Amino acid sequence: MEDDAPVIYGLEFQARALTPQTAETDAIRFLVGTQSLKYDNQIHVIDFDDENNIINKNVLLHQAGEIWHISASPADKGVLATCYNKTADSKVVTCAAVWRMPAELEPGGQESPEDATSPAHALELLCHLEPAARGSTACVTWEPAGDGKRVISLADNHILLWDLQESSSQAMLASSASLEGKGQLKFTTGRWSPHHNCSQVATANDTAIRGWDTRTMRVWNVRYNHSHDQLVLTGSSDSRVILSNMVSISSEPFGHLVDDDDLSDQEERRLEEKSQEPPQDSVIATYEEHEDSVYAVDWSSADPWLFASLSYDGRLVINRVPRALKYHILL
Amino acid sequence: MKNDFRKMEDEMDRLATNMAVITDFSARISATLQDRHERITKLAGVHALLRKLQFLFELPSRLTKCVELGAYGQAVRYQGRARAVLQQYQHLPSFRAIQDDCQVITARLAQQLRQRFREGGSGAPEQAECVELLLALGEPAEELCEEFLAHARGRLEEELRSLEAELGPSPPAPDVLEFTDHGGSGFVGGLCQVAAAYQELFAAQGPAGAEKLAAFARELGSRYFALVERRLAQEQGGGDNSLLVRALDRFHRRLRAPGALLAAAGLAEAATDIVERVARERLGHHLQGLQAAFLGSLTDVRQALAAPRIAGKEGPGLAELLANVASSILSHIKASLASVHLFTAKEVSFSNKPYFRGEFCSQGVRESLIVGFIRSMCQTAQSFCDSPGEKGGATPPALLLLLSRLCLDYETATISYILTLTDEQFLVQDQSPVTPVSTLCAEARETARRLLTHYVKVQGLVISQMLRKSVETRDWLSTLEPRNVRAVMKRVVEDTTAIDVQVGLLYEEGVRKAQSSDSSKRTFSVYSSSRQQGRYAPSYTPSAPMDTNLLSNIQKLFSERIDVFSPVEFNKVSVLTGIIKISLKTLLECVRLRTFGRFGLQQVQVDCHFLQLYLWRFVADEELVHLLLDEVVASAALRCPDPVPMEPSVVEVICERG
Numbered sequence: 001m002e003d004d005a006p007v008i009y010g011l012e013f014q015a016r017a018l019t020p021q022t023a024e025t026d027a028i029r030f031l032v033g034t035q036s037l038k039y040d041n042q043i044h045v046i047d048f049d050d051e052n053n054i055i056n057k058n059v060l061l062h063q064a065g066e067i068w069h070i071s072a073s074p075a076d077k078g079v080l081a082t083c084y085n086k087t088a089d090s091k092v093v094t095c096a097a098v099w100r101m102p103a104e105l106e107p108g109g110q111e112s113p114e115d116a117t118s119p120a121h122a123l124e125l126l127c128h129l130e131p132a133a134r135g136s137t138a139c140v141t142w143e144p145a146g147d148g149k150r151v152i153s154l155a156d157n158h159i160l161l162w163d164l165q166e167s168s169s170q171a172m173l174a175s176s177a178s179l180e181g182k183g184q185l186k187f188t189t190g191r192w193s194p195h196h197n198c199s200q201v202a203t204a205n206d207t208a209i210r211g212w213d214t215r216t217m218r219v220w221n222v223r224y225n226h227s228h229d230q231l232v233l234t235g236s237s238d239s240r241v242i243l244s245n246m247v248s249i250s251s252e253p254f255g256h257l258v259d260d261d262d263l264s265d266q267e268e269r270r271l272e273e274k275s276q277e278p279p280q281d282s283v284i285a286t287y288e289e290h291e292d293s294v295y296a297v298d299w300s301s302a303d304p305w306l307f308a309s310l311s312y313d314g315r316l317v318i319n320r321v322p323r324a325l326k327y328h329i330l331l
Numbered sequence: 332m333k334n335d336f337r338k339m340e341d342e343m344d345r346l347a348t349n350m351a352v353i354t355d356f357s358a359r360i361s362a363t364l365q366d367r368h369e370r371i372t373k374l375a376g377v378h379a380l381l382r383k384l385q386f387l388f389e390l391p392s393r394l395t396k397c398v399e400l401g402a403y404g405q406a407v408r409y410q411g412r413a414r415a416v417l418q419q420y421q422h423l424p425s426f427r428a429i430q431d432d433c434q435v436i437t438a439r440l441a442q443q444l445r446q447r448f449r450e451g452g453s454g455a456p457e458q459a460e461c462v463e464l465l466l467a468l469g470e471p472a473e474e475l476c477e478e479f480l481a482h483a484r485g486r487l488e489e490e491l492r493s494l495e496a497e498l499g500p501s502p503p504a505p506d507v508l509e510f511t512d513h514g515g516s517g518f519v520g521g522l523c524q525v526a527a528a529y530q531e532l533f534a535a536q537g538p539a540g541a542e543k544l545a546a547f548a549r550e551l552g553s554r555y556f557a558l559v560e561r562r563l564a565q566e567q568g569g570g571d572n573s574l575l576v577r578a579l580d581r582f583h584r585r586l587r588a589p590g591a592l593l594a595a596a597g598l599a600e601a602a603t604d605i606v607e608r609v610a611r612e613r614l615g616h617h618l619q620g621l622q623a624a625f626l627g628s629l630t631d632v633r634q635a636l637a638a639p640r641i642a643g644k645e646g647p648g649l650a651e652l653l654a655n656v657a658s659s660i661l662s663h664i665k666a667s668l669a670s671v672h673l674f675t676a677k678e679v680s681f682s683n684k685p686y687f688r689g690e691f692c693s694q695g696v697r698e699s700l701i702v703g704f705i706r707s708m709c710q711t712a713q714s715f716c717d718s719p720g721e722k723g724g725a726t727p728p729a730l731l732l733l734l735s736r737l738c739l740d741y742e743t744a745t746i747s748y749i750l751t752l753t754d755e756q757f758l759v760q761d762q763s764p765v766t767p768v769s770t771l772c773a774e775a776r777e778t779a780r781r782l783l784t785h786y787v788k789v790q791g792l793v794i795s796q797m798l799r800k801s802v803e804t805r806d807w808l809s810t811l812e813p814r815n816v817r818a819v820m821k822r823v824v825e826d827t828t829a830i831d832v833q834v835g836l837l838y839e840e841g842v843r844k845a846q847s848s849d850s851s852k853r854t855f856s857v858y859s860s861s862r863q864q865g866r867y868a869p870s871y872t873p874s875a876p877m878d879t880n881l882l883s884n885i886q887k888l889f890s891e892r893i894d895v896f897s898p899v900e901f902n903k904v905s906v907l908t909g910i911i912k913i914s915l916k917t918l919l920e921c922v923r924l925r926t927f928g929r930f931g932l933q934q935v936q937v938d939c940h941f942l943q944l945y946l947w948r949f950v951a952d953e954e955l956v957h958l959l960l961d962e963v964v965a966s967a968a969l970r971c972p973d974p975v976p977m978e979p980s981v982v983e984v985i986c987e988r989g
Contacts, residue, residue, distance in 0.1 A: 014969060037926065037972040085926065087972065092808065092926045238895050238916075293920065312923065 006289050009055045011044060011314035017070035018296035018310040021045070022142070023077040028302045032316055033067030033082060041066050041084070043123070045101070048318055050303065055318070060101060061122045068094060069139050077101075079126070081140040081151065094136035096129040096153050098164065129153045129162055241287040241294055241309045243321065284325055289317045387413060391432035398440050406440055407464045441468050448478065458482070459528045466532070476533055476540055480547050483525040487551050490517040494558050498565075507578040510562050515585035518555050522548065526592045548593045556601055563609050572613060576673040579606050584680045607686050610674050614695050617667045621704045624663045625711065628656045629730070636727050649836040653733050657740065660708075664701070664749060671696055672756050692757035693765055701753050702766050705746060709778040712738055716785040728789050729833060735782035736837040739901055742775040784899050787906055790830055791913030794823055798914060802921040807931035813977075815985055816941040817934065823914070824945045830910060831949055834903045841902030844952045893955060907949040915942075915959040922963055927971040935967040936977055941986045 017033035028048040034041045045058040065084035073079035078101040086093050102121045129140065129151070136156060143150040151162045236242075290311040297309040305321040390413055397406035410433065417430040448461040462475055494514050526544060533540045559582060566575055583602050590599030632652050674691065675682050682688075712734045715726045747768050759765070801819040895912050899905050922935065939960040947953040968974045 037970060087808075087926065293923075 005053075006287065007048070007053055007055060007318045008289065009046060009057070009316045009318070011316065013039065013042075013314055014312055015067075015310055015314050015316075016295040016312065017067045017082070018298050018308060018316070019071050019080075020298050020301045020308075021077060021080075022072040022074045022301045023079075025302050028300045028306060030298070030300070030308045030316070030318075031070055031072060031080060032310060033062065033070040034314070035066040035068065037066060043067070043070070043080075043082075046308075046316065048300075048306070050306070058121070062099075063122075064097065064125075065095075071140050071142055073142050075149075081129070081142070083137050083140055083153075094138065096137040096140050096155075098126040098129065098151070099123040100126055127164070129160075236294060239288070239290045239292060239294060239311065241290070241297055241317075241319070242283055243285045243287070243307075244283045285322055287317070287319055289319075290315055383416075387416065387426070387429055390429060391436055394433060394436040394440070398436065398443065403440065403444060403464055404460075407467050410437055410440075411467060437468065441465060441470060444468075445478075449482070459532060462532050472533060472540075476529075476543055479529065479532070480525075480543065483521075483529075484547065484551065487518060487521050487525070490514075490521055491551070491554055491558065494518065494555075498558065498562055506574060507562065507566055508574055508581070511559070511578040511582045511585075514555065514559060515581055518551075519585045519589060522551065523589050523592065526589060530592070545593060548589070548598065552589075552598050552601065556605060560605060560608075563605070572670045572673045575609070575613070576676070576679060579609060579681070580679045582606075587680070603681060603684055603686070606681050606684075607691075610687070610691060611695060613674075614671065614700050617671060618700050618703055618707075621660075621663055621667060621700075622707055622711075625660055625704075625708055628659050629711075629734075632656060632733060633727065633730060636729050649729060649733060649833065653736055653837065656733070657737060657745070661745070661749075664704070665752070667700065668696070668753060668756055671700070675757065689759070690763065693759040693763050696757050697750070697753050697759065697765055701749060702771065705741070705749075705771055706774065708741075709738065709774050712778050713781055716781050728786055731782050731786040731789065732834060732837055735779045735786065738775045738779035738782065742772045742779065746771050746775060779901070780899070783901065783906065784909075787899050787909040787913070791910045794826055794910065794914040795917035797823060797826075798918045799921050802918065802925060807925050807934075808928040810928060810931045810934060812930045813934040813937045813985065815937075815988065817938055820938045820941050823942070827907070827911065827914075827946065827949060831903065831907055834906050838901060838903045838906065841900065841904030841951065843904050843950075844954075893958060904949070904951045908951050908955065911946055911950055911956065912959070915956070915963070919959065919963050919966060923966050923970065925970060927967050929971065929973045929975050932967050932971045932974055933977040936964055937982055937985050939964050940982050944986055 011032060011034060013034040013036040015032055015034045017031075017035070019031050021029035021031055028050060030046045030048070032044045032046060034044075041062045041064075043060045043062050045060065047056040047058075048054075049056065062082065062084070064082075065086045067082050067084050069083040071081050073081075079098065080101065081096060081098045083094050083096045086095055101123060129137065138154045138156075140151060140153045143152075149164050151164060153160050153162065287309070290309065292311045292313040292315070294309050294311045297307060300306045300308070305326055306318065307320075308316055308318045310316050390409060393409060394406050397403070397409070413433065417426060417433065420426040421430050444461050444465050448458055448465070458479075462479055465475055466472065494510070494517070497510055497513070526548065529540075529544050563575075563579075583606055586598050586602040590602070632655075635652055673679070675687055715731060715734065750768055750771075797819055801817065893912065895916050897909070899909050927935065943956055943960050947956050950956055968976070
């Protein structure tokens with residue numbers, strides 16, 4: 001019973017960016033990036049010990065600017081990418097860069113009371129992902145199954161595919177495509193799908209979801225593989241996190257994403273499940289531990305039943321899928 | 332006296348002796364005449380015999396003469412009288428000759444009779460006579476049956492053909508009443524006559540004969556019914572059923588007589604079936620009519636809403652449009668009920684059949700027509716909620732509001748009124764399940780709720796878009812010191828006021844929390860008191876400085892969390908609260924996505940104060956507006972690297988001026 005209780009961790013700054021440390025499959029780790037204009041920004045490495053329900057953390061400096069988006073490499077535990085804001089003579093630009101975490105980082109076990117004395121570790125910049133048109137990069141997503149060499153960044157209305165070479169210290173633009181349409185279209189977020197041999201990327205811009213084929217960079221409309229029973233997490237600005245079972249994603253993808261979305265900044269994550277299909281789409285559980293809008297939710301890459309959610313006031317909540325449902329799906 | 336008696340006695344004696352004498356004489360005479368008596372009797376007998384023989388000898392010639400004269404009846408009578416005798420004495424050659432002659436003539440007679448029979452045009456009684464005579468002549472009965480029926484068939488088929496001709500496209504097609512009259516009198520009357528005659532004539536045939544008649548009747552009857560159905564199917568007709576009902580009534584009545592005569596042929600049941608089918612169809616037709624009327628009135632409303640306003644002349648208000656729609660639907664329903672009621676009128680011959688007494692009333696009228704219509708109304712209304720929200724393409728919000736009020740009124744009063752009316756007019760006499768009033772009311776309420784929620788979403792979206800564009804397109808970093816409130820905020824207030832007026836036309840005010848006296852003068856106490864510049868020290872510890880963040884979080888703990896999509900009640904204040912919540916939340920989210928310069932922050936401050944001055948009066952709880960606007964300003968402050976708030980008094984001055 002106590003296993004299902006949520007665990008809460010607070011950052012003292014606003015935060016929007018959350019990702020699991022994707023390459024780490026033994027320990028449950030999340031990376032959270034802060035968004036503060038006054039103080040130096042940080043990345044907190046949260047290690048969750050699920051035996052004892054304890055959180056250990058490490059803090060890394062990210063002085064380049066406030067973090068809007070963070071994502072971790074699926075191959076190398078120490079590599080991550082962030083999109084951050086840089087203010088330069090009254091113009092704000094969102095840039096993207098790839099970083100490496102210091103290797104001597106030892107998460108867990110260290111709970112020194114005087115944290116002010118321990119030196120904050122700094123991130124090592126590997127390379128920038130500069131789009132040629134100097135637009136704002138909204139999101140960076142890694143190719144899920146590869147060796148961490150390929151990255152997609154979404155800048156304004158362009159989708160850019162990068163090749164990282166020489167242990168990620170250089171980035172070469174492999175191909176790019178843009179979104180056609182009227183008005184000023186901007187990508188808001190995107191995700192590289194782990195299915196379909198990692199050739200498809202889903203992007204969202206305002207009210208539409210599109211799928212892209214990375215081999216040819218053409219667009220098709222979104223259709224999702226029906227054979228996976230998928231648990232879907234959504235976090236929204238009414239401070240709730242909803243866990244639902246979406247069976248019929250192919251008929252209406254993201255049905256709950258595109259309604260009134262000018263006021264909810266929802267993002268979605270998907271999880272592969274065993275192929276037992278319950279009869280209907282349904283909401284499994286609603287989590288109401290947040291007091292402010294939830295801007296990020298993500299599944300852990302180590303434990304498929306655990307997820308974290310991050311709200312604007314800096315609260316990180318770690319929760320689990322209800323045990324009844326977990327056994328129902330497994331058995 | 333004694334003398335008189337003595338005289339009488341004498342006289343009596345004398346009488347007695349006279350009588351004796353007379354008796355004596357009488358006996359002597361009888362004896363004398365006895366002989367003559369016998370001889371005369373014998374002569375009389377012989378005379379009679381001779382007369383019969385004479386008759387027999389003359390029979391052929393007489394028969395011939397009869398045949399020539401056409402007095403068939405007489406001929407048959409003669410023949411009948413003579414037959415037995417001839418049969419008995421046919422071994423005598425002379426009789427044999429006579430018999431042969433007679434037979435020849437009789438055969439000729441029969442042939443002639445048949446000829447007359449076949450010619451047909453002579454009409455039924457004469458034919459019946461022919462048949463009778465033929466039967467008397469000893470013709471085989473089955474043949475006669477067959478011929479009789481074949482003949483009747485010919486006549487009846489002619490009737491059918493003439494009926495069919497009326498169905499054809501050649502104008503002018505007579506109306507249904509005339510058609511059924513024609514059919515009734517022509518075909519059915521003929522059938523009756525045939526049946527009656529047959530039964531009379533061939534009663535002796537027993538069940539085999541009756542079977543033939545039944546088969547005959549069934550076959551021709553089914554053709555007749557097919558024609559009738561075709562004609563009835565042509566009755567697309569308007570709402571008026573009176574002609575149709577009368578026609579059906581006549582049709583049904585006419586078939587009672589043959590139905591009784593020919594019970595085995597099942598004519599009456601087939602007729603009832605046809606009437607039932609027609610009734611069902613009419614119900615379906617009425618339902619479609621009601622649905623079309625509803626859609627028509629909605630289109631009228633849309634046109635009225637979209638019509639350009641002529642200056643100086645007010646268009647019809649929402650309340651008026653609503654009243655029009657409601658009354659038009661109600662009148663259509665009443666008209667349909669009245670029209671369908673004709674089917675169950677007392678005078679109508681089929682109205683006491685079990686179908687009409689039971690199933691027609693409960694399933695047909697109440698369930699399919701009335702309940703079905705109300706349900707389809709709810710569904711049509713709900714479909715306005717589900718239409719894909721292409722911006723500017725779909726339904727006008729006023730229509731949503733009107734429909735939701737209509738459904739709400741239906742739930743409170745109209746549904747029970749209509750169903751009571753229906754139940755009064757159509758007394759339900761069978762046990763089939765009917766939808767209770769409460770179920771329908773619940774459905775109507777649900778529809779009203781969905782429509783109202785959708786309205787709130789749509790209107791909220793409109794205002795949110797304005798706010799969003801205003802935040803996204805402005806360069807907040809290099810903006811100048813604010814001198815007045817931005818125009819978009821004024822527009823937001825105007826639009827909100829317009830929506831308030833629009834909703835107020837149809838819905839009641841609702842309950843608002845009591846306002847404190849200085850509600851419009853409230854300043855941002857949270858912001859101004861705790862926005863101290865904390866120690867600028869990079870610290871990574873959880874023991875954070877007393878930051879604005881922490882204070883506002885504490886503040887949030889003590890106030891209720893605001894639920895943006897809470898269910899909307901059926902009053903104006905709740906609707907407006909929903910819309911304002913959505914709009915302000917959008918503003919908050921958009922503000923959090925930008926970075927503000929110092930004057931940008933001040934402009935946000937001014938704008939929020941202006942909104943607060945005017946929006947509090949629309950919501951149920953003005954604390955809500957305060958909280959949300961506080962959040963907006965706080966978030967803007969967090970997004971500002973150099974936050975320097977404006978003095979509250981200056982803010983007020985700008986707002987009052989603007």
